[in-house]
Amino acid sequence: MDVIALSWWQLAMAATLVIALAACVYRARLGVGNALLLSAARTAVQLTLIGFVLEALFALGRPLWVALMGLAMLLLAGREVMARQSYRLRGGWGFAIGTLSMFVSAFSVTVLTLIVVIGPSPWYSPQYAIPLLGMLLGNTMTGIALALDRLSEGVRRERQLVEGRLMLGQSWREACAELRRGAMRAGLMPIINAMAAAGLVSLPGMMTGQILSGTAPALAVKYQILIMFTIAAGTGFGTFIAVSVASRRLFDGHERLRLDRLKTA
Known part of the structure; x- marks a missing residue:
């Protein structure tokens, strides 16, 4: 079975769910809206960077x-x-x-x-x-x-x-x-x-x-x-x-x- 490749715009569509949740959090005054958005941004950046690092590490294998x-x-x-x-x-x-x-x-x-x-x-x-x-x-x-x-x-x-x-x-x-x-x-x-x-x-x-x-x-x-x-x-x-x-x-x-x-x- 072939793996379905995901593009960046498809990930952006998934990110809209987090943004919608953050809007609900702000409206409910839960006080964690900024933390939610910051954590989501950190997830995207950190995982993207680690992906590049792992590709290089797998290639070297030392x-x-x-x-x-x-x-x-x-x-x-x-x-x-x-x-x-x-x-x-x-x-x-x-x-x-x-x-x-x-x-x-x-x-x-x-x-x-x-x-x-x-x-x-x-x-x-x-x-x-x-x-x-x-x-x-x-x-x-x-x-x-x-x-x-x-x-x-x-x-x-x-x-x-x-x-x-x-x-x-x-x-x-x-x-x-x-x-x-x-x-x-x-x-x-x-x-x-x-x-x-x-x-x-x-x-x-x-x-x-x-x-x-x-x-x-x-x-x-x-x-x-x-x-x-x-x-x-x-x-x-x-x-x-x-x-x-x-x-x-x-x-x-x-x-x-x-x-x-x-x-x-």
């Missing part, structure tokens, strides 16, 4: 350029994690924790999937490595950002309870155990909901794209199952690492709660 592309994606994802928190750790901790967590989880799961499961030749083939890493980073970023935001807000809200438990002789782990579990649950809920609804309520994006490009539905389903499982693993491990490191940072060596290490975004 591991150095693939690694540099992955590093750039990781750093941008780390910045987004920090930007999405209402309260973030001072200094470079807010950026470092999210970036390190995604590096350990998303990168390791991506490399493992490429080498052991998919097995392209070479294993770092950008056609497989970059899309897979991008999907893992995007979803892991969301999970970590939600978890860290829930953790920082929970500690601030339950400050007296946490400090009371510390005064009763509990360790910092015991004093904030429930808050840590709640933060981890918040980070995992998006991917859990996505897996529960996949195929029944929604057709995931990768599967839909493959089917539209002419891939057999059975093969598209296999790839989508693989992606969902790897995203779940990357998000889960990344969330666990981020919450563990961030919660430890909120207490000093004497196991005192240090909310002064948080600052408003």
Whole structure:
């Protein structure tokens, strides 16, 4: 089956739907009209630019350029994690924790999937490595950002309870155990909901794209199952690492709660 090519004027027609929505938002005085239009413009510009970059990267196919592309994606994802928190750790901790967590989880799961499961030749083939890493980073970023935001807000809200438990002789782990579990649950809920609804309520994006490009539905389903499982693993491990490191940072060596290490975004 041949893929139907889309022209720019056809994309402009689709953009009119967003413009119409923005007009309704303005009329309803929801206060997010500018953000909606700005996000739509960023989507168009960013995806267009990344399209040119990926075409050049696919043509070169060298591991150095693939690694540099992955590093750039990781750093941008780390910045987004920090930007999405209402309260973030001072200094470079807010950026470092999210970036390190995604590096350990998303990168390791991506490399493992490429080498052991998919097995392209070479294993770092950008056609497989970059899309897979991008999907893992995007979803892991969301999970970590939600978890860290829930953790920082929970500690601030339950400050007296946490400090009371510390005064009763509990360790910092015991004093904030429930808050840590709640933060981890918040980070995992998006991917859990996505897996529960996949195929029944929604057709995931990768599967839909493959089917539209002419891939057999059975093969598209296999790839989508693989992606969902790897995203779940990357998000889960990344969330666990981020919450563990961030919660430890909120207490000093004497196991005192240090909310002064948080600052408003």
